[in-house]
Amino acid sequence: MRTLGRLKETVSLWRDMASQASTLLELTELATEDGDESLLAQIETDAIQLSRTLSREEISLTLAGPYDDRPAIVSVYSGAGGTDSQDWAEMLLKMYARWAEVQNRPAQVMDLAYGDEAGLRSATLEIGGPFAYGYLNSERGVHRLVRLSPYDPNNLRHTSFAQVEVLPAAAEEEDVVVRSEDLKMDTFRSSGPGGQNVQKVASAVRLTHVPSGIVVSCQTERSQHQNREYAMRILTARLLARQNEQRAEELARLKGERVAAEWGNQIRSYVLHPYKSVKDHRTNFQSTNPDAVLDGALDDFIEAYLISQVS
Numbered sequence: 001m002r003t004l005g006r007l008k009e010t011v012s013l014w015r016d017m018a019s020q021a022s023t024l025l026e027l028t029e030l031a032t033e034d035g036d037e038s039l040l041a042q043i044e045t046d047a048i049q050l051s052r053t054l055s056r057e058e059i060s061l062t063l064a065g066p067y068d069d070r071p072a073i074v075s076v077y078s079g080a081g082g083t084d085s086q087d088w089a090e091m092l093l094k095m096y097a098r099w100a101e102v103q104n105r106p107a108q109v110m111d112l113a114y115g116d117e118a119g120l121r122s123a124t125l126e127i128g129g130p131f132a133y134g135y136l137n138s139e140r141g142v143h144r145l146v147r148l149s150p151y152d153p154n155n156l157r158h159t160s161f162a163q164v165e166v167l168p169a170a171a172e173e174e175d176v177v178v179r180s181e182d183l184k185m186d187t188f189r190s191s192g193p194g195g196q197n198v199q200k201v202a203s204a205v206r207l208t209h210v211p212s213g214i215v216v217s218c219q220t221e222r223s224q225h226q227n228r229e230y231a232m233r234i235l236t237a238r239l240l241a242r243q244n245e246q247r248a249e250e251l252a253r254l255k256g257e258r259v260a261a262e263w264g265n266q267i268r269s270y271v272l273h274p275y276k277s278v279k280d281h282r283t284n285f286q287s288t289n290p291d292a293v294l295d296g297a298l299d300d301f302i303e304a305y306l307i308s309q310v311s
Contacts, residue, residue, distance in 0.1 A: 006069065006130065013057065020050050056299075060131060062306050067168035068134030073237045074166050075124045078115065079142065081160035084152075086119030088145045088160040091294060093123045096139070098296030105129030110230040111218045118151070124218075124234055126169065133168040138305035139298075140166040141267035148273045157273055161266075170236035176243065178236060184208040185228065190219040207231045214238050268301070270294070283308045 024046055031039045063069070074096050078089040093109075100107035111124040127136065142163055149158035170176050186206040204219030205227040216235045218227040270290050271277045278293045278301075279286045285304035287293055293301070 009130065017050060017053060017057075020046070024050065056303075059303050059306050060134075062310050063131045063134035065134060065137075068131050068137075070133045070168040070171075071126055071128040072133040072136040072166055073110070073124060073126050073169055073234060074136060074139070074164065075122065075234075076120070077122045077163040077165070078120065079161035079163055081158065082151075083115060083117045083119065084145075084149050084158045085160040085162060086115030086117075086121055087151070088119070088143075089115075089121070089123065089162045090119040091145075092143060092162055092164065093120060093125060095294050095296060095298070096125055096127065096136070099298050100125075100127045100129070100296075102296045103129060105132060108230075109220050110234060111216075112220055113217075124230075126233065133166065135302050135306075136166050138302050139164050139267075144266055144269045146269065146271045146273065167234075167237040167241050169233060170240045176236045176239045178209065178232070178239065182210050184210055187224060188219075203227060205231050207235055209235055209239065212239065212242065214242070280304065 024043060027039055027043055031037070031043065076089045076092045076096075078085040081088065097107055097109075106128040108126045109123065110126055111122070113121040113123070115121050142161055145160045145162075146157065147160075148155050152158060184207070186208075188204045188206065190204045203222055203224045204217065205224060206215065206217040207228070208215050214235060216231045216238070218230040218234070220227070220230070267282055268278065268280045270293070271279075272290055276290050277286060277288055278290045280301050283301075283304040285301055287297075287300065289297075
Protein backbone atom coordinates (compact mmCIF):
# COMPACT_ATOMS: atom_id res chain seq x y z
CA MET A 1 0.00 0.00 0.00
CA ARG A 2 2.91 2.38 0.71
CA THR A 3 4.42 1.60 -2.69
CA LEU A 4 1.06 2.06 -4.42
CA GLY A 5 0.51 5.40 -2.68
CA ARG A 6 3.99 6.62 -3.66
CA LEU A 7 3.48 5.59 -7.31
CA LYS A 8 0.10 7.36 -7.42
CA GLU A 9 1.74 10.55 -6.15
CA THR A 10 4.44 10.28 -8.82
CA VAL A 11 1.95 9.71 -11.65
CA SER A 12 -0.25 12.56 -10.40
CA LEU A 13 2.71 14.94 -10.24
CA TRP A 14 3.86 14.26 -13.82
CA ARG A 15 0.31 14.45 -15.16
CA ASP A 16 -0.16 17.81 -13.42
CA MET A 17 3.06 19.10 -14.98
CA ALA A 18 1.91 17.92 -18.42
CA SER A 19 -1.43 19.69 -17.90
CA GLN A 20 0.32 22.90 -16.79
CA ALA A 21 2.62 22.79 -19.83
CA SER A 22 -0.34 22.32 -22.16
CA THR A 23 -2.23 25.21 -20.57
CA LEU A 24 0.81 27.49 -20.86
CA LEU A 25 1.20 26.62 -24.54
CA GLU A 26 -2.46 27.42 -25.22
CA LEU A 27 -2.21 30.74 -23.37
CA THR A 28 0.94 31.61 -25.28
CA GLU A 29 -0.72 30.86 -28.63
CA LEU A 30 -3.79 32.91 -27.71
CA ALA A 31 -1.71 35.85 -26.52
CA THR A 32 0.35 35.71 -29.73
CA GLU A 33 -2.69 35.54 -32.01
CA ASP A 34 -4.49 38.39 -30.23
CA GLY A 35 -1.36 40.48 -29.65
CA ASP A 36 -2.27 40.57 -25.95
CA GLU A 37 0.83 41.32 -23.88
CA SER A 38 -1.03 41.48 -20.56
CA LEU A 39 -0.62 37.71 -20.08
CA LEU A 40 3.13 37.63 -20.73
CA ALA A 41 4.20 38.30 -17.13
CA GLN A 42 1.93 35.55 -15.75
CA ILE A 43 3.01 33.09 -18.46
CA GLU A 44 6.68 33.77 -17.71
CA THR A 45 6.18 33.32 -13.96
CA ASP A 46 4.29 30.03 -14.42
CA ALA A 47 6.86 28.76 -16.93
CA ILE A 48 9.74 29.45 -14.52
CA GLN A 49 7.91 27.64 -11.70
CA LEU A 50 7.17 24.66 -13.95
CA SER A 51 10.80 24.55 -15.07
CA ARG A 52 11.98 24.47 -11.44
CA THR A 53 9.57 21.64 -10.62
CA LEU A 54 10.75 19.70 -13.66
CA SER A 55 14.42 20.15 -12.70
CA ARG A 56 13.73 18.96 -9.17
CA GLU A 57 11.88 15.88 -10.38
CA GLU A 58 14.59 15.07 -12.93
CA ILE A 59 17.11 15.05 -10.08
CA SER A 60 14.85 12.76 -8.04
CA LEU A 61 15.11 10.23 -10.88
CA THR A 62 18.76 9.73 -9.84
CA LEU A 63 17.54 8.26 -6.54
CA ALA A 64 17.53 4.61 -7.53
CA GLY A 65 19.34 3.13 -4.52
CA PRO A 66 17.71 0.23 -2.65
CA TYR A 67 16.96 2.43 0.38
CA ASP A 68 16.59 5.87 -1.19
CA ASP A 69 12.81 5.87 -0.76
CA ARG A 70 13.04 5.14 2.99
CA PRO A 71 12.66 7.63 5.84
CA ALA A 72 16.00 8.98 7.05
CA ILE A 73 17.30 8.72 10.60
CA VAL A 74 19.65 11.68 11.05
CA SER A 75 21.98 11.77 14.05
CA VAL A 76 24.19 14.72 14.95
CA TYR A 77 27.20 14.36 17.28
CA SER A 78 29.24 17.24 18.67
CA GLY A 79 32.97 16.98 18.00
CA ALA A 80 36.08 18.99 18.78
CA GLY A 81 35.31 22.45 20.11
CA GLY A 82 33.75 22.02 23.57
CA THR A 83 30.63 24.04 24.28
CA ASP A 84 30.85 25.70 20.86
CA SER A 85 30.75 22.26 19.24
CA GLN A 86 27.70 21.27 21.27
CA ASP A 87 25.97 24.50 20.28
CA TRP A 88 26.91 23.75 16.66
CA ALA A 89 25.32 20.30 16.93
CA GLU A 90 22.07 21.94 18.09
CA MET A 91 22.23 24.41 15.18
CA LEU A 92 22.57 21.52 12.72
CA LEU A 93 19.64 19.68 14.29
CA LYS A 94 17.49 22.80 13.86
CA MET A 95 18.71 23.13 10.26
CA TYR A 96 17.50 19.64 9.35
CA ALA A 97 14.24 20.09 11.26
CA ARG A 98 13.67 23.34 9.39
CA TRP A 99 14.47 21.66 6.05
CA ALA A 100 11.83 19.05 6.82
CA GLU A 101 9.32 21.76 7.75
CA VAL A 102 9.93 23.70 4.52
CA GLN A 103 9.56 20.45 2.54
CA ASN A 104 6.32 19.58 4.38
CA ARG A 105 7.92 16.36 5.58
CA PRO A 106 7.05 14.63 8.87
CA ALA A 107 9.86 14.90 11.42
CA GLN A 108 10.21 13.37 14.86
CA VAL A 109 12.96 14.02 17.41
CA MET A 110 13.89 10.57 18.71
CA ASP A 111 16.69 11.38 21.15
CA LEU A 112 18.40 14.40 22.73
CA ALA A 113 21.52 14.37 24.92
CA TYR A 114 22.11 17.87 26.26
CA GLY A 115 25.51 19.50 26.66
CA ASP A 116 26.94 20.44 30.05
CA GLU A 117 26.57 24.20 29.51
CA ALA A 118 24.62 24.61 26.28
CA GLY A 119 23.74 22.85 23.05
CA LEU A 120 23.63 19.10 22.49
CA ARG A 121 26.16 16.32 22.78
CA SER A 122 24.05 14.28 20.37
CA ALA A 123 20.58 14.19 18.84
CA THR A 124 18.59 11.94 16.54
CA LEU A 125 15.81 13.03 14.20
CA GLU A 126 13.68 10.87 11.89
CA ILE A 127 12.53 12.59 8.69
CA GLY A 128 9.96 11.04 6.37
CA GLY A 129 8.41 11.91 3.04
CA PRO A 130 9.35 10.83 -0.50
CA PHE A 131 12.98 9.73 -0.85
CA ALA A 132 14.03 11.26 2.46
CA TYR A 133 17.09 9.03 2.78
CA GLY A 134 18.02 9.50 -0.88
CA TYR A 135 18.21 13.26 -0.40
CA LEU A 136 19.67 13.44 3.09
CA ASN A 137 22.33 10.80 2.54
CA SER A 138 24.37 13.64 1.01
CA GLU A 139 24.60 15.25 4.48
CA ARG A 140 26.62 12.50 6.20
CA GLY A 141 30.10 13.50 7.26
CA VAL A 142 31.83 16.21 9.26
CA HIS A 143 30.43 19.75 9.24
CA ARG A 144 32.77 22.60 10.24
CA LEU A 145 31.73 25.98 11.69
CA VAL A 146 33.89 29.11 11.96
CA ARG A 147 32.46 32.04 13.93
CA LEU A 148 32.98 34.47 16.78
CA SER A 149 32.23 32.34 19.83
CA PRO A 150 29.33 33.53 22.02
CA TYR A 151 30.86 31.40 24.80
CA ASP A 152 34.30 33.04 24.71
CA PRO A 153 34.54 36.06 27.09
CA ASN A 154 37.00 37.62 24.64
CA ASN A 155 34.64 36.99 21.70
CA LEU A 156 37.40 35.28 19.73
CA ARG A 157 36.96 33.28 16.57
CA HIS A 158 36.44 29.54 17.15
CA THR A 159 36.26 26.51 14.88
CA SER A 160 33.77 23.79 15.80
CA PHE A 161 33.05 20.36 14.33
CA ALA A 162 30.03 18.07 14.34
CA GLN A 163 29.49 14.67 12.79
CA VAL A 164 26.27 13.91 10.90
CA GLU A 165 25.19 10.29 10.48
CA VAL A 166 22.34 9.45 8.09
CA LEU A 167 20.77 5.98 8.06
CA PRO A 168 17.82 4.54 6.14
CA ALA A 169 15.00 3.39 8.39
CA ALA A 170 14.77 -0.39 8.48
CA ALA A 171 11.53 -1.95 7.24
CA GLU A 172 9.74 -3.65 10.11
CA GLU A 173 8.95 -6.81 8.17
CA GLU A 174 12.36 -7.31 6.58
CA ASP A 175 16.01 -6.21 6.47
CA VAL A 176 17.02 -6.98 10.06
CA VAL A 177 15.89 -9.60 12.55
CA VAL A 178 16.49 -8.67 16.20
CA ARG A 179 15.94 -11.50 18.66
CA SER A 180 14.63 -10.54 22.09
CA GLU A 181 17.29 -12.67 23.78
CA ASP A 182 19.99 -10.55 22.09
CA LEU A 183 18.66 -7.35 23.67
CA LYS A 184 19.47 -5.85 27.05
CA MET A 185 17.27 -2.95 28.20
CA ASP A 186 18.11 -0.47 30.96
CA THR A 187 15.95 2.41 32.15
CA PHE A 188 17.01 5.70 33.68
CA ARG A 189 15.65 9.17 34.35
CA SER A 190 15.71 11.66 31.51
CA SER A 191 18.09 14.60 31.78
CA GLY A 192 17.64 18.17 30.65
CA PRO A 193 20.09 20.98 29.82
CA GLY A 194 23.06 21.05 32.16
CA GLY A 195 22.58 17.40 33.08
CA GLN A 196 19.83 17.88 35.66
CA ASN A 197 17.19 15.16 35.95
CA VAL A 198 13.86 16.39 34.61
CA GLN A 199 11.74 13.35 35.47
CA LYS A 200 11.23 11.41 38.66
CA VAL A 201 10.16 8.32 36.71
CA ALA A 202 12.76 6.18 34.89
CA SER A 203 11.20 6.55 31.45
CA ALA A 204 14.39 6.91 29.39
CA VAL A 205 15.51 3.70 27.69
CA ARG A 206 18.93 2.30 26.80
CA LEU A 207 19.04 -0.73 24.48
CA THR A 208 22.15 -2.85 24.02
CA HIS A 209 22.37 -5.31 21.14
CA VAL A 210 24.68 -7.86 22.77
CA PRO A 211 26.04 -9.63 19.62
CA SER A 212 27.09 -6.37 17.92
CA GLY A 213 27.72 -4.21 20.97
CA ILE A 214 25.58 -1.40 19.54
CA VAL A 215 24.05 0.79 22.25
CA VAL A 216 21.10 3.14 21.65
CA SER A 217 19.34 5.41 24.12
CA CYS A 218 16.19 7.53 23.85
CA GLN A 219 14.81 9.98 26.37
CA THR A 220 12.62 12.44 24.51
CA GLU A 221 9.24 11.10 25.61
CA ARG A 222 7.65 10.66 29.03
CA SER A 223 6.48 7.20 28.00
CA GLN A 224 8.96 4.37 28.50
CA HIS A 225 7.11 2.40 25.81
CA GLN A 226 7.49 5.25 23.29
CA ASN A 227 11.18 5.68 24.07
CA ARG A 228 11.74 1.95 23.59
CA GLU A 229 9.98 2.09 20.22
CA TYR A 230 12.22 4.96 19.07
CA ALA A 231 15.32 3.16 20.37
CA MET A 232 14.36 0.03 18.43
CA ARG A 233 13.93 2.02 15.22
CA ILE A 234 17.38 3.58 15.61
CA LEU A 235 18.91 0.22 16.55
CA THR A 236 17.49 -1.62 13.53
CA ALA A 237 18.67 1.21 11.25
CA ARG A 238 22.21 0.92 12.63
CA LEU A 239 22.17 -2.86 12.32
CA LEU A 240 21.04 -2.51 8.71
CA ALA A 241 23.87 -0.03 8.06
CA ARG A 242 26.41 -2.38 9.63
CA GLN A 243 25.06 -5.28 7.59
CA ASN A 244 25.46 -3.25 4.39
CA GLU A 245 28.97 -2.12 5.39
CA GLN A 246 30.03 -5.73 5.92
CA ARG A 247 28.69 -6.66 2.49
CA ALA A 248 30.54 -3.74 0.91
CA GLU A 249 33.78 -4.69 2.67
CA GLU A 250 33.47 -8.29 1.52
CA LEU A 251 32.79 -7.16 -2.04
CA ALA A 252 35.79 -4.82 -1.92
CA ARG A 253 37.98 -7.64 -0.58
CA LEU A 254 36.91 -9.91 -3.42
CA LYS A 255 37.64 -7.12 -5.91
CA GLY A 256 40.95 -6.32 -4.27
CA GLU A 257 39.87 -2.77 -3.49
CA ARG A 258 39.90 -0.77 -0.29
CA VAL A 259 36.69 0.84 0.95
CA ALA A 260 37.33 4.49 1.76
CA ALA A 261 36.59 5.38 5.39
CA GLU A 262 34.24 8.34 5.29
CA TRP A 263 33.96 8.92 9.04
CA GLY A 264 35.89 12.09 9.84
CA ASN A 265 35.88 13.52 6.32
CA GLN A 266 35.06 17.23 6.28
CA ILE A 267 32.29 17.63 3.72
CA ARG A 268 31.16 21.21 4.31
CA SER A 269 32.36 24.42 5.96
CA TYR A 270 30.12 27.15 7.35
CA VAL A 271 31.93 30.47 7.90
CA LEU A 272 30.15 33.27 9.78
CA HIS A 273 33.29 35.38 10.42
CA PRO A 274 35.29 37.19 9.04
CA TYR A 275 33.12 36.66 5.94
CA LYS A 276 29.92 34.72 5.28
CA SER A 277 30.06 31.56 3.23
CA VAL A 278 28.98 27.92 3.10
CA LYS A 279 31.07 25.64 0.87
CA ASP A 280 30.66 21.97 0.08
CA HIS A 281 34.16 20.52 -0.41
CA ARG A 282 32.94 17.56 -2.49
CA THR A 283 31.15 19.57 -5.19
CA ASN A 284 32.66 23.06 -4.63
CA PHE A 285 29.10 24.41 -4.55
CA GLN A 286 29.06 27.58 -2.49
CA SER A 287 26.56 29.99 -0.93
CA THR A 288 27.18 33.43 0.52
CA ASN A 289 24.03 33.26 2.66
CA PRO A 290 24.76 30.92 5.59
CA ASP A 291 21.76 32.27 7.51
CA ALA A 292 19.41 30.91 4.83
CA VAL A 293 21.26 27.58 4.73
CA LEU A 294 21.04 27.19 8.52
CA ASP A 295 17.33 27.98 8.17
CA GLY A 296 16.86 24.89 6.02
CA ALA A 297 17.78 26.06 2.50
CA LEU A 298 19.71 22.87 1.68
CA ASP A 299 18.19 21.95 -1.68
CA ASP A 300 20.93 23.51 -3.83
CA PHE A 301 23.64 21.66 -1.88
CA ILE A 302 21.75 18.37 -2.03
CA GLU A 303 21.05 18.69 -5.75
CA ALA A 304 24.68 19.60 -6.53
CA TYR A 305 25.81 16.46 -4.70
CA LEU A 306 23.31 14.20 -6.50
CA ILE A 307 24.33 15.61 -9.88
CA SER A 308 28.01 15.07 -9.06
CA GLN A 309 27.31 11.42 -8.25
CA VAL A 310 25.63 10.88 -11.62
CA SER A 311 28.43 12.56 -13.55
